[in-house]
Amino acid sequence: MTEEKLIIHPRPSSIVASLYTLRDLNVDVAILHGPPGCSFKHARLLEEDRLRVLTSAMDENDFVFGGREKLERTIQQAVDLFNPKTIALVGTCTSMIIGEELTDSAAAAPDGVDVICVETHAGYANNTDGVVSVLEPAMECGMITTEELERQRRLLAEATNVEIRHGAASKGYLAPSRGDIKYKTAERLIEIIRSGKKIAGILNAKKETAYMFADELIALYETARLFGMEENITIFSNTDINLGLTRVREHAANVMKAFDEQSIPVHEIIGGLDEYAVTGDVVSDLILNKYGVCNVTRRCGMFEAAVIAGVPHALPMEAFAGMELFSITNGPRQVAPLKDMGHQHVMVEIDLHPQTLGVSTIVASEFGDTLRAVAADIMAAEIGEKK
Template sequence: MSGNNSLIVHPRPSSIVASLYTLRDLNVDVAILHGPPGCSFKHARLLEEDSLHVLTSAMDENDFVFGGQQKLSKTIEKAVELFSPKSIALVGTCTSMIIGEELKDSAAVVSDDISVLCVETHAGYANNTSGVMAVLEPAAGLGLISGEELKRQRFLLQEATNVELRSGAASRGYLEPSRGDLKYKVAEHLLDLLKSGKKVMGILNAKKETAYMFADELLALWETAQLLGVSDNVVLFSNTDTNLGLPRVREHAKNIMSEFQKRGVVIHEIIGGLDEYAVTGGIVAALIHEKYPDFDAVLISGVPHALFMEPFAGMEIISITNGPRQVAPMKEMGHDYVVVEIDLHPKTLGISAIVPSEFGDTLRSICADQMQK
């Protein structure tokens, strides 16, 4: 049953949090959540590790009735005092939006040399991508992104929503979380494929900063193939186009591609940018049809469920996700093995280099042990 026709009761990403991450990707200095101190607590704290100062106006039950404009104004003054920012975002929450707080009224007191984005959002949208657009539209109005980039982002967000409705977290009324297949079992099987001379394709189709760990899966595949002397049987695709995306997203792609180069990893095909994971399926399909029709297996890391299944007909599909609720839908799609990198997200904030993955390290370890025997 599609997400359009079912009551979805498991937790899903919040539009407010999506707004915060988008502000981070625009390199905004300070985000002020106009709401209670606990709103989006976990992600707000995590983003402090990733160069975005997140404050709260700390609305309480009294403010729910009489309004919190005075508190927001004081929080803005404190933010300017603490951080001397060049840019500030005032971010709505369920509380402030329900009672009709006007963010622009408080924005008017900020000096002209500070860019102020008023982000009118709350957590009640059906799709968290609404929170992204709540940032990008005023950002375009301030000239932080072009009209063309706004149009591009709107298309990508719609496609990302479609992916989730079709085969992601919004595709079922309830999805049971799962840790997926055992990493050491899958790693042993992948090693067997490489040692037996099978041709293996590796595809990085990751979302933004999560690529710092998902890239390690391809790195481990390449290193293992080199140790076994079968790297000619491996081809790698990566959605790390350094010319596409918001400022922080392009920076992530540059960091990853630079590290691939330093470590001698050959990326045979660039399939898009780190914000294009939802639309790379057609490119991957065309490449397989035109250049790589005879491969035996594929390792997909990042957002595997966004890729079309038809091009992989006849291949074993080994996929790596960070979503425990993604395991069942991917198995139903036809992914033979699904591995979950459970702690990926907190490990990929505030960094600028590839970080080790559990599956990647498991593959390396088993390969090293087997070679010593």
């Protein structure tokens, strides 16, 4: 009998995953039925992203005698304060352990307010279970179709597999790291750009994180354009505006608009912003076939480097054989797995997630700004030498 792998570093919570999914469905108010500090950081951040997050503020007495009265009082306060059309009642470890029935309290909401009961807790092995716990009742009340629910199940299953293979669940303990020094990496990338090598710029981002990860590719293209090498850059992007939950499609449209406004061509759409875990086959086919042979629009030959922003570890290394890889993640614990896979340059955008909540336009990235600054310095120095 194989012993189950014990993961001892902190990992994302199913409760938090439920809250983000409610946000993506444009639910107005989420009420956490649990202690006031449960999921505090994310609950506060989500209030900046159009989701009101309240708590029933269960205490030690409620742990014994139940907190139904507090939950129903909180529902009424939510109605009085925000006049919501939709309210989600979200379980926590406390309320689920003592057996609170969220559906019993749903009737406290007045007519005209739709209530979703999310039976979840933080004890699931994978945080994707928290997403399913929202999508199932959302389908039952008509917020999504049966087809979309099944599509999401497939995506979530593969997202879990990605984390087990090369992500946060791949080892028992992963030490956090800030990755490679950004200005040194920028210097190397500029060398490659100026050498005339062909580069694939790949956005494979998860939902709203695309607002910053897209900036990495904008900076790549701008830098190539500064040196007259933009024809060697090919942009792949998982920003299909027709795929995903309501808010996810909005994010994709906003990112595509930003690319267009800055005259940056997106050569290939590789999926939606919720499909980051399943884009690998599309990327492989494009790199190995469409761009691996002579065609009417490009020279012959493979890409010699790739800049991958978002979830690089979801893409198969077979597609990048012989390439120099520059990969950007927002997970400090993702650096070691990416290095183990063979990504030569790995950088981390620290605090990316808080900066991309509640926005609808591109957010400047540290590596993107570093690349721009180094390129500008090189250009200025060379102009000065010519005078």
